[in-house]
Amino acid sequence: MKELNYLQELIKEGPLSWAVIRATEYEVLSDIKMKKPILDIACGNGSFSQILFKRKNEVECAIDILDKEVRQARNRKIYKRALVADAAKLPFKGSSFATVFSNGSFEHMDEIDKVLLEASRVLKMGGHLIITVPASSFSRNLLGFTILQKLGFSKLANLYSVLLNRSFAHKNLWNDKTWQNRLKKAGLELNYVKKYNFKYTVWLHEVLLITAISSIIFKKISGRFFLLPKLRKVTSPLIYSLLNPVFELSKRKNSSSSMLLIAVKK
Numbered sequence: 244m245k246e247l248n249y250l251q252e253l254i255k256e257g258p259l260s261w262a263v264i265r266a267t268e269y270e271v272l273s274d275i276k277m278k279k280p281i282l283d284i285a286c287g288n289g290s291f292s293q294i295l296f297k298r299k300n301e302v303e304c305a306i307d308i309l310d311k312e313v314r315q316a317r318n319r320k321i322y323k324r325a326l327v328a329d330a331a332k333l334p335f336k337g338s339s340f341a342t343v344f345s346n347g348s349f350e351h352m353d354e355i356d357k358v359l360l361e362a363s364r365v366l367k368m369g370g371h372l373i374i375t376v377p378a379s380s381f382s383r384n385l386l387g388f389t390i391l392q393k394l395g396f397s398k399l400a401n402l403y404s405v406l407l408n409r410s411f412a413h414k415n416l417w418n419d420k421t422w423q424n425r426l427k428k429a430g431l432e433l434n435y436v437k438k439y440n441f442k443y444t445v446w447l448h449e450v451l452l453i454t455a456i457s458s459i460i461f462k463k464i465s466g467r468f469f470l471l472p473k474l475r476k477v478t479s480p481l482i483y484s485l486l487n488p489v490f491e492l493s494k495r496k497n498s499s500s501s502m503l504l505i506a507v508k509k
Contacts, residue, residue, distance in 0.1 A: 249273075249294065250490055251483040255476045256290040257468045258455030260448045263490060264440065265291060268346055268375050271439045271503045275373060278341035279303060282365065284330050284358075285348035288466075289316030292346075296321055303340070306330065311466040331357040338367045350376045350415045359429035366508040372431055373505050378438070379418045381500040382408060386446040407449075422504055431506035440501035443493040 249269040253262035272295060283292055286305035289312075296302055299320050306328040307313050316325040328334050330345075331354040343362045352358050362372050382388060382404040391400035408416065417425075423433040458468040469475045 250487055251479060252294050253290075254479045254482050254486070258451070258458040259482070259486060260451035260455045263444060263448045263451060263486075263493075264347075266490065267440045267444055267494070267501070269295060271437055272346070272373075272375065275503075275505070277344060277373065278371070280340050281342045281344055282306070282333075282335070282340040283322070284343060284345040284362070285351075286312070286316050286322070286325065288312045289319040289321055289325070293319045293321045295346075304335075306333070315466065331361060333361045333365050335365045337364050338370075339365045341367050341370045342373060343370070344373045346375050347377075349374050351412045353414060355415050356425065356428065359425060359431065363429040363431050363508055366431075368508055370508050371505055372426070372508075373503075375501060375503050376422070377413065377416055377440070377501050378499065379416050379421075380498060381413075381416055381445065384442040384445045384498050384500045386449045389446075419502060419504070422502075426504075426506045430508060432509050433504060433506045435503070435505035437503040438499035438501070439503065440499060441494060441496055442498045442500065443495060444490075445500045447489060447493045 250262060250266040253265050253269075256262070257265075268291075280303035281301075283302050283305035286292060286307050287309075289305065292302060292305070300323045302322050303324070305313075305316055305322040305325045307316065307325075308327065308329055310327050313325050313327050316322060326334065330348075330352060343366055349355060349358065359372075366372065385404055385407060387403045387407065388400045391397075391403055419433070419436045426433050461470060462468050
């Protein structure tokens with residue numbers, strides 16, 4: 244799949260704000276080769292990995308804590324197995340996987356140190372943990388924060404960031420040095436960092452959040468983003484043609500807000 248098609252594929256699957264951020268993640272992950280067997284932690288409904296890995300039964304195993312999400316992930320046939328499980332208590336023997344992968348999930352986890360220890364435990368020696376996470380800079384790159392700061396309302400700017408991060412359930416917004424130290428404690432050595440998701444993309448994501456409210460509410464009720472998913476698929480080329488030029492403009496390099504981290508078990 245060509246890079247420029249990632250956004251279009253994602254528009255079929257979820258809200259535009261979600262699609263914009265996920266598209267940037269594909270662009271940094273698409274060139275990363277993952278050795279098998281692979282464990283996908285916090286797989287959600289499997290839509291992200293289905294596009295990333297492409298082939299049937301490409302990933303040996305996936306886990307998520309939500310039963311609804313796992314049932315949908317199984318239907319996508321990208322995983323040989325998909326289980327309901329807690330990332331802090333993985334139901335696998337030690338040294339079971341060559342790669343542990345998680346996209347946009349570790350920033351939400353309460354027991355992150357236990358999660359890292361478990362990821363390390365199930366990795367084979369020389370295996371890799373590959374994750375994408377928002378960075379500590381995410382908060383100050385927000386459009387609302389920027390506007391309020393420029394107007395001289397520093398306290399309101401900070402409150403805006405706190406409230407938005409709370410709505411996203413962000414708990415571990417760290418820089419690469421902090422992640423390096425946390426990983427080291429779990430027996431993992433951080434050996435690759437790629438920063439991405441630049442400020443203007445964050446702004447675009449923020450502006451589009453208003454269009455996602457109904458989809459988020461509907462997903463909590465039904466487990467799906469859309470009442471009429473087939474209609475979204477039909478209209479996705481038109482939506483893509485309107486959104487993609489703005490998305491491409493937003494990728495101009497400036498302050499980054501997210502990181503791809505790869506750590507090795509030694």
